[in-house]
Amino acid sequence: MIKSRWFQYLFWTSFKIGLVLIAVIGLYAIYLDASLSRHFSNKRYQAPALVYADEVTLRNNHPMRLQGLVGILERVGYQRNSNTEQSGYYSVGKNNVMVHRRPFDFSDGPQMAQRVQINFHGDRIKSIKSWPSGRELESFRLEPELIGRISTLSKEDRLLVGLEVVPNLLIETLLKVEDRNFYHHQGVSPWSILRALAANLKAGRTVQGGSTLTQQLVKNLYLSRDQTLWRKFHEAMMSLVIDYRFDKNTILETYLNEVYFGQDGSNAIHGIGLASQFYFGKQVQELNPSEIALMVGMIKGPSYYDPRRYPERARSRRDTVLKVMFEQDLLGKDNYVAAVEQALDVKESRRLVEHPYPHYMDLVRREMKRIILPEDWQETGLKIFTHLQVDAQNAVQRSLAQQLMADGEDEKLEGAMVVADYRNGTISALAGGRLSQAIGYNRALLALRPIGSLMKPIIYAAAMQDSDIGLHTPVADEPITLSDKKGKEWKPQNYDKEFDGSLLLYDALVQSRNLPAVRVGMEVGIDQLVSYLRELGVTTPLQAYPSLTLGSASLSPVAVTRMYSALMNDGRYQPLAAVSSITTHQGEVLYRRQKSEADVVFDKNVSYLTRYGLRGVVAEGTASRLQRALAGQVVGGKTGTTNDYRDSWFVAVDGEHVVTVWLGRDDNQPVGLTGSSGALKVVADFYDYLPPLSMALDVPEPLQMQNFHPTTGQRIPEDCNNGRKLPAEEIRLPEDITCEGTIREKSWWERLFGG
Template sequence: MTSKPWLNYIIKTALKIGLLVVVVSAFYLIYLDATLTRVFANQRYQAPALVYAAEKTLRTGDVIEKAQVIDVLERLSYQRSGSTEATGYFSVSGERLMVHRRPFDFADGPKMSQRVELNFQRGKIASIVSWPDGRQLDAIQLEPQLIGRINSLSNEDRLLVGLEVIPNLMTETLLLVEDKNFYHHSGVSPLSVLRALAANIKAGRTVQGGSTLTQQLVKNLYLTREQTLWRKFHEAMMSLVIDYRFDKNTILETYFNEVYFGQDGRHAIHGVGLASQYYFGRQVQELTADQVALLIAMVKGPSYYDPRRYPERVRERRDLVLRLMYENDLLSKSDFIAAIETEIKVRASRRLVEDSFPHYLERVKEELNRIKLPPNWQEDGLKIFTALDIEAQHRAERVMADGVPGREIADLEGALVVSDYRSGTLVALVGGRNANQVGFNRAIKALRPIGSLIKPIIYTTAMSESESMELNSHVVDEPVTLTDEQGKPWQPQNYDSEFWGDMTIYDALVYSRNLPAVRIGLQVGIETLITQLRKMGVVTPIRDYPSLTLGAVEMSPLAVSRVFSTIANDGVFQPLKTINAITTHDGLPVYENPREVRKHVLSPKVAYLTRYAMAGVVSKGTANALGQAFPGTPMAGKTGTTNDYKDSWFVSIDGRYVVTAWLGTDDNQTTWLSGSSGALPMVSRFYQKVQPAPLSLIPVDGLTFQSFHKKLGTRIPDSCQQAVILPAPPTPLAEDMNCDAQVEEKSWLERLFGG
């Protein structure tokens, strides 16, 4: 039989086309293998830097109310319940608080879940007991609160989690619903479509899709959602390459970290790690069966199955997933019934981060830019652990927003900075009256004259430069005429236009007298003052004019905090930092705040003497209103007011914090607020919620309390009414020194017989 020529032509043409397709496909696969493999291995996704506040450590003996601890737990999305068998729950019974702490990768390493009993007595934690073994604990560390994130340009948010921390129940359920044959195909499964069709017909609704998990992953990572034959071919080829080059667990882990779960404003929530926190306030390893089913149900379409907008629709699909879990022996009958009877419960807020602290986060970003990070840190993500104290920050924001009660001042602005001077960290920072307004951060960038805040620096410098200069040293409050920077006569004045004559340095600082400060400052030397300010962390320009002795130097509230933190910290200078440590999302260390060699820029003796005088400012001087507000709690402080009442300053030092407050206007208008009437009340209101720790006034080595003449500073008997008790190096009392600081002449008879 003779073959037909047209049939031979068709066969040959088909073979040629087939061969061409094979060759083109081979080259195409080679190209994909060369490019896609590298991209998938190193740039699968970009993970943000997640920023955390300081963790809360509860210690036995801490002065804290039970209600305060409950507030902390609720902020961390712990739920109140009669049972604390599961992590993330707490219960209350009288003065007993039972807490089941979640597992968390802290900066210093991972900590497993822990169940403890806190017992309170008279506003203190009386004991912390491990449950159920009954061990007495010194402390329990709660996980820190997420306060922000620093995203890549894609605005995709995710918390990378390893496959080992994802519950087996979630893994098995995902494979059951989305790709039952995941471990047995090569990335593309032509039979999956038929299998999915059969499952959907059996269920009476769509419960499975035709694409494999690998295809879904490729589509999410690299392709658009358009439904074309070319896109499906491209998707299939890419899936084959990825499945060939990477093991199944890597692909599955990538899927869990990439799958999309909805929007938090302009931030896309990707991955089960962040989704579990976004919807339930829990970590993925804590999820219950109903919560696992809900997240797997949402994979099909997080917008269509939004639990906040369509709870009934979501519950229907969740229950379908639960039924599949039960039918495939992933859940026992009792667990299935309990899960299916559970109402849909998700966090009410659509914001992953409840509290926004833009002023503090601005400082975090500035510090992050100065830290050498791995160039590819977005591949592993970062966890940034800061020193932010949530309670202190909230209180600082509230105080700043309230301004000065009873005083309506147009365009009044301000800043408040709280530092822990022992650790050298910033625990709160507010850069304006509106704490949520992103813009000019006055705490960092506002350079304002500091006025009388310069006085402790002057006396500190004087006592450092001269061994004979002490708090009892004599100075006069009398008129002085100088030449200003324009060569004109300058006669500085006291705020009350009066002159008190003879006095000690102690009283000169306590009552903020200008003229003694000018005299001592000029005696020390302007260049020496500038050098001391530099040592204490001032980096902005300082003009070498005599007016520096009255505070004619511009500093930011943050710089002021650095200076006074040095005085508070026994003369040790530390740059105030926000970042304590940085790890990857899976807990590997990246950076730890280096504890620099202790750099003494003041002697402990001089720092103590300055603090002691500043404590006098609070107890009886220009800041005595603060002392009256907190009787029995020693604190130090200094008010500051500039010319024409344009700037109101106050700095306080307690046993833990330096608090710096500034008030003024951006256009430098008069506010008629002094340091005592403006900034000081703000600090006082801050301390009403964040209780001050007592400041120790016990003399350091080499100093003892002695009696000195109030005006002349001479050592006099302790019984004298005009004596003032001051710390000083042991000073001998002259023989026969009377209360007027005069040595009485003895008669020849007294010299002969004594008496």
């Protein structure tokens, strides 16, 4: 009787406790369902912004050498092989290159893999032919180089990929190795747990896990690595909820984008999309069976099976997975044998971004702050496509560093360099200091330094815009004394302390004479000069003093580049941009730079006359030493030197780019360099590495080349050898004018009889 009561008590007590436990578990499941489902739907993971250089577009008759293309292919990670049947490979013939381009999601949409033959003739592309059809193509694009990333707060890097681009072989192999019953269980597999428990007991150690892919995903996303019963229970409950709320393909896609694959410095590599690039330099859809086996095998322990640190261990693991693939009929015998015999063939570099450009990346980050993007962009990730030209960037960094090291023992000598495409309003390359590979003070953007004689072309352009003067107009090179608004006297001097009396505006610019610039600038008006500088994009404070005519304005190298870009772009100002477009990792366009209509600052003819004067600076003036680096190309430029040789400036202008260089010290101490002895050398080295495109200087109507007296500016006969041939609106030649610019006195015979 007592035993019966005891059993009844025990039964009902257990029953009540069971009901309470069921209620608690039910409430807990409801709580998980409410919170976990929302989080899993919207905030599964964070994805970085991947930043790409400008894409390389090859065109017929495009200037490029065969070896130049090979260098581009090597940088982007293509492998040289006589067999180019697979994407990602190229081969080199006598005068041609065969390229099998990888599939890539460009900013304007995805492009499939494509195989082409590029034929060269000398330094140009002769033709581009689709292979094997032989159909001629107008152009061909290569995917851009990855130059950096803007990481999330979690320091996790991933490239989100959809399940549709992941090879079926990879998916099937993953399931066979990690979770064979994935499509048949409800998030937790009791049989797998029991099977793993039996195997571990038999071995006396942990040799097999019983977690499903869903459980692995939950552990990676939400839980710690603690091996406790509570953590295991929590993992199981969360897995059941996720499996109930979401379809299997969503869970599998999330797993493929979340799974951990190792470290790139302080950043963790997550997801199969980025891991395939990190280890093989390939898109995930390009992976072959051997590479797929290694990827799947590494999931068990990315550090333990790191193919770069432990190649034998990684190869053994890969071969184990290949065996599973063969036994499960995922691979035929021939393919299995070929895959086992294949080397690991992973990238040597342990960095996802092999050539970082931190100063250009600083420019990109600053520009992104002005672009309206979704606040939750880290949930979709970004692909930022920029205008950076890798060849130009490498030339900038090399030339600047080489000159800074060559200019004496002054380790405090610093510099900055900017290259801009003035027609398109884009920044092609930028370096902000001696250590262009290190993050630090970006002088290209932030260093505000007096620009010296770089102001003179602006002054003369303003004068030609506001009056009917031209390059042939005589200007006075004579002493002048001025007073500022506070009554302080100022007596400017020429560089050589000499005075030429009278000379043409063209020669004043070419020889960089100070006093003519001051006189013309004062005629224009200091306030008017300030207004022009504002129209040319200058936003920093400006003092409206007479010294502005000799470049007292402090500007950054980027601001100088903006000004000269407008001069070169037919007098039209447009902002300079680094970012061309932004998409999500899946290709949805979030931003595309629209080339706004440029603001007209100077008339086209004024712009042309200024460019012609800049050409003269290089052809026969203060920048003539640049000629040695030009190989016959027509280039303009302007030197700039400030008081006590504190700043050395040079701006070069060619048929495509404005190239600006500044050299100086951060503490504003003298560096002993003029514009021509310092900054100009950097540009010369840059052009030696990357030859310029000639400026087009065909005289536009109504201008025409005419002969002028070198001091009076008087129109003189064309056959006078002492004249200056300059472009100007037509000026009628006076009758009986001499080569000295005077009217020839008529003889008594001519006065009497005429003639």
